[in-house]
Structures are given as structure tokens and as C-alpha cells.
Amino acid sequence: MKRWTIARRNAQRQAGPRLNQWKGTRSSHVETQDRVVRRAQVVAKGRRLIRWSAIGVGVVLAGWALVVGIQRSGPWLQRLLEIKAVTVEGVHQIGKQELVDRLALKPGTPLHHILTTAMKERVESHPWVKEAVVTRVPLHELRISVVERKPAAIVHAGSENFLSDEEGHVLARLGQDDNAMFPMVTGLDSRDLLRGDADVRHAVKSGVELARLVGQSIDGRLQVNAANPANLVASVRGVQFQFGEDAVSDQWERFQRIKPSLKTVMFDGHGRGGNEIDLRYENRVIVRERG
Numbered sequence: 001m002k003r004w005t006i007a008r009r010n011a012q013r014q015a016g017p018r019l020n021q022w023k024g025t026r027s028s029h030v031e032t033q034d035r036v037v038r039r040a041q042v043v044a045k046g047r048r049l050i051r052w053s054a055i056g057v058g059v060v061l062a063g064w065a066l067v068v069g070i071q072r073s074g075p076w077l078q079r080l081l082e083i084k085a086v087t088v089e090g091v092h093q094i095g096k097q098e099l100v101d102r103l104a105l106k107p108g109t110p111l112h113h114i115l116t117t118a119m120k121e122r123v124e125s126h127p128w129v130k131e132a133v134v135t136r137v138p139l140h141e142l143r144i145s146v147v148e149r150k151p152a153a154i155v156h157a158g159s160e161n162f163l164s165d166e167e168g169h170v171l172a173r174l175g176q177d178d179n180a181m182f183p184m185v186t187g188l189d190s191r192d193l194l195r196g197d198a199d200v201r202h203a204v205k206s207g208v209e210l211a212r213l214v215g216q217s218i219d220g221r222l223q224v225n226a227a228n229p230a231n232l233v234a235s236v237r238g239v240q241f242q243f244g245e246d247a248v249s250d251q252w253e254r255f256q257r258i259k260p261s262l263k264t265v266m267f268d269g270h271g272r273g274g275n276e277i278d279l280r281y282e283n284r285v286i287v288r289e290r291g
Contacts, residue, residue, distance in 0.1 A: 081110040084140035093148055094128045102126060103142075111136050119144075127171050152208045154182045158190035166208045168201025170194060180221050183211035187227030203229050206248055210234050213252045217259075218267055231280065237267040244280030251279040258285050 083105060088096040102122045116134040123132040123144060131147040152166035154174070161174040164185075170193060178184075185207035192200045203226035210232065211222045220237040232243040243251050255277060259265070265277070265287065278286035 081112055081139055083109050083111055083114070083142050085142070087137075087141060087143045088146070089144065090146045091148060093151075094126065094146070099123055099126065099129075099144055099146070103144075105142075111138070111140065111142065114142060127169065130165075151179075151182060153204055153211070154179055154184045155188060155193060155204055156184055156186045157188045157193045160190060162190075162193060164193075164204050166205060168193075168204035169196070183207060183222040183224065185224045185226050187225045199229060203232075206232060207234075210243070210248050210252070213249060217256065220267075238275055239265060239267055240276045242276070242278045242280055246282070254283070255279055255285055262287060264289075 086100050086103070086105070088099055091099070102125065103119055104122070114134075114136055116136065119134040119142075120132050123129055123134065123146065128148050129146050130149045133145045135143045135145070137143050149165040149167075149169060149171060151163050151171055153164045155162045155164045155170075161176065161178055162170050163172045163174055163179070163182075164170055185204050188200050188203060189197075193204075206229070207222075207224035207226055210224055214222050214234065214236055218236055222234055222236045225233040225235075230245045232248070234241045234243065241255070265275075276288040278284075278288065
């Protein structure tokens with residue numbers, strides 16, 4: 001009985017599955033696949049390195065070729081874009097050649113070498129130029145468009161007369177010459193005027209504004225003494241006006257409202273009757289007779 005049981009157990013053990021029978025074969029297969037994968041990764045990295053190296057070399061060669069090409073084509077490009085014409089637009093008082101000379105262009109200067117901002121500053125340094133636009137027009141033209149300042153007043157400062165625009169910018173020194181077409185502003189310092197002092201420019205601007213207002217209803221040349229900006233004194237056709245610190249337009253409008261009732265103000269050029277009108281006080285118009 002025991003023998004049969006032992007034999008049976010042995011038979012069962014022999015008939016069972018043989019554990020780990022193919023373990024060695026499978027392990028070697030996995031190792032082979034790992035080696036293949038690693039080899040493929042190494043090959044892929046090598047290819048990427050070669051590809052990027054080729055791109056880098058290509059970029060360097062292209063840059064070198066570009067530099068060499070520019071160096072060799074420089075004279076040809078300069079001749080191709082050489083400035084051959086300078087066009088000036090918008091001038092009436094200024095000679096075109098005056099503005100061209102201020103550009104200080106050298107012969108053979110190519111168009112692409114021009115800095116328009118620098119050229120603009122040179123053109124606007126002319127006293128008659130209020131604003132300028134400098135444009136490069138392919139292939140050979142440089143175009144200058146300007147807005148001129150307009151003469152608006154004669155400023156008598158020191159012992160000289162100066163031509164000024166409506167903003168108090170000096171356009172020209174006239175010496176002893178005069179132009180009765182424009183109002184005259186006096187009482188200013190010539191050095192402050194030439195320096196562009198803000199108060200002096202404001203005084204000239206006020207004189208021009210007064211001339212425009214007065215000229216709408218009274219003929220004749222207006223003269224404005226601006227020695228005291230807070231008390232402008234204007235004279236026209238024998239009548240003198242005194243203005244205060246308020247806006248001159250408001251003060252002149254106040255005078256215009258009562259002008260029809262001022263029978264003694266003649267504006268005959270001889271100063272007869274009421275020949276001094278004081279507008280410095282709010283809501284008042286004072287008429288005096290000067291001896």
C-alpha cells in the first residue's frame with residue numbers, strides 16, 4: 001500500500017507541468033530586443049546630431065556668402081541707389097536751393113544711407129520752416145515737403161526791426177527797413193526776442209491777435225507797446241487802447257458792444273475827441289481825452 005502511494009505520487013509529480021522549462025530562452029530574447037532598441041536610439045541620436053550639424057554649417061556658409069556678396073555688390077548697390085534728384089515742395093518765401101544746401105549731401109550718397117529724421121532737423125533749422133517731412137522715393141529721389149511760417153508782424157526791438165510770424169518766431173532781421181502791411185510791436189528786448197524767450201513770443205502773439213481783431217472794424221496800421229505784457233497799449237488812427245490781463249478778445253468785444261454810443265471817438269487819425277480807451281477794468285470801458 002505504501003509502495004503504491006509513493007509510486008502514485010511520483011507519477012503525479014512526473015505528469016505535472018515542468019516549471020521554468022523555457023526561462024533561459026525567453027530571458028535571452030528580451031535582452032536581444034533591449035539591445036536592438038538601444039541601438040536604434042543611438043542611431044537616431046546620431047542622425048539628429050548630424051542633421052543639426054549640417055544645418056549649422058549651412059547657416060554659417062550662407063552668412064559668409066551673404067557678407068561676401070554684400071561686400072562685392074556694395075559699389076554696384078551704391079550706384080543703383082545714388083541720389084540723383086532732390087525735390088522741394090511747399091516753398092514760397094524760401095529758395096529751394098537754400099534747403100538743399102542745408103542737407104549737406106555728398107556727391108554719390110546712396111538713398112538708403114539717408115536718415116530722414118536728421119534731414120528733417122536740418123531743414124527745420126531754417127527760420128522760415130515751420131514743419132518739414134523728408135521722404136526717400138525709390139530709386140534716386142529725396143523729397144522735401146515743407147510748411148512755411150507766414151510773416152505776421154514787425155517787431156521793433158532795440159534799434160532794429162525784425163520780421164516775425166504770428167507765434168513770435170523771428171523770420172528775418174530788417175535793420176531799419178519796415179513794412180506797413182504788418183502791425184508793429186514795440187517795447188521788447190532784442191536779445192530776448194532772438195533767444196526765443198517765451199514771454200516775448202507771447203507778447204508778439206498778443207499783438208498779432210489784437211491786429212486781427214482791430215482790423216476787422218478799423219482800418220489802419222496797429223502799433224502795440226508790449227513793454228508790460230499785463231498792460232498792452234495799442235494805437236490805431238490816433239486812438240489808444242489799454243488792455244489788461246484778461247483775454248484781449250473779451251476786452252475788445254466789450255468795446256465793440258458800446259462803440260456805437262461813443263460819439264466822441266473819431267478814429268480820424270488826428271486824435272480829436274476821446275482818444276484813450278481803457279479796457280483794463282472788468283465790465284467797464286473808460287474813455288479819456290488826452291491833451
